[in-house]
Amino acid sequence: MSAPAALITQCLQHDFVAPVGRYDALPNLLHIGFEEARRLMGEDPDEGPVARVMRWAQLQSDAQLKLVHIRDWHDAADPAQQQHLQQFGAHCIKGTRGAQFAFADADAANKTATIVDSPGLNDFLGTPLADALAIGVDARAHRRDGRVDGSQGQLSRL
Ligand SMILES: [Zn+2]
Numbered sequence: 271m272s273a274p275a276a277l278i279t280q281c282l283q284h285d286f287v288a289p290v291g292r293y294d295a296l297p298n299l300l301h302i303g304f305e306e307a308r309r310l311m312g313e314d315p316d317e318g319p320v321a322r323v324m325r326w327a328q329l330q331s332d333a334q335l336k337l338v339h340i341r342d343w344h345d346a347a348d349p350a351q352q353q354h355l356q357q358f359g360a361h362c363i364k365g366t367r368g369a370q371f372a373f374a375d376a377d378a379a380n381k382t383a384t385i386v387d388s389p390g391l392n393d394f395l396g397t398p399l400a401d402a403l404a405i406g407v408d409a410r411a412h413r414r415d416g417r418v419d420g421s422q423g424q425l426s427r428l
Contacts, residue, residue, distance in 0.1 A: 276336035277327050280393065282320060283341055285361040285368035287311060297368065298359035300342075311372065324373040328381045336384070340399065343369060343387035351389055 281287075285297055289311050292304045302310070312318020327337055342362040344351050355361070362369040364387075386399045393399050 273333055273336045275334065276338060277323075278338045278340065280340040281342050281362075282339070282372050283362055283368065284370055284372050285366075286342070287320070287372045288368075289315060298361040300358050300361055315372065316374075320373050328383075330381070332382050337381065338384045338386065338402065339371065340386045340388055340393050340397075341369070341371070342389075344389060348389075354390060 281300075286300055287302055287307050287310055288297075289307045290296060290301070290304055294304070296303060301307070310318070310320055312321070315321060327335060330337075344355060344361070344363050346355065346360070346363050355363075384402060386393065386397050386402060388397050388399070390396065
């Protein structure tokens with residue numbers, strides 16, 4: 271299915287954007303810091319700019335708006351990811367709160383979102399992002415329940 275517009279988010283995950291105290295140590299070297307987190311997430315992250323945009327997006331029909339979330343996604347046991355995790359500090363380890371989206375991605379009843387898991391700094395390397403953007407975000411997706419609809423299984427749908 272094609273839509274006239276798409277909203278693509280990248281790394282809107284707790285380990286990168288969660289509000290921190292002004293003088294708190296950042297959780298890793300990729301966190302955006304106190305001021306930017308406050309600008310993005312607002313005083314109350316449930317009512318801040320990201321939350322409001324995502325609520326709006328989730329109300330749009332799939333026919334009107336494709337929603338794609340690119341997330342940094344690491345397996346701490348994968349030797350190929352060790353250098354990245356050591357360089358920047360542990361972050362976005364799959365299954366942790368830090369890897370979760372910093373907005374409510376609750377099962378929006380009538381909205382499909384595609385998730386692209388990225389293991390590195392270039393979201394096109396080792397991911398199906400290019401294919402998803404070239405042929406539409408519905409291709410080769412697997413659902414939140416883990417059921418794989420296509421061959422690669424690196425895309426997920428909410
Ligand atoms: Zn990373």
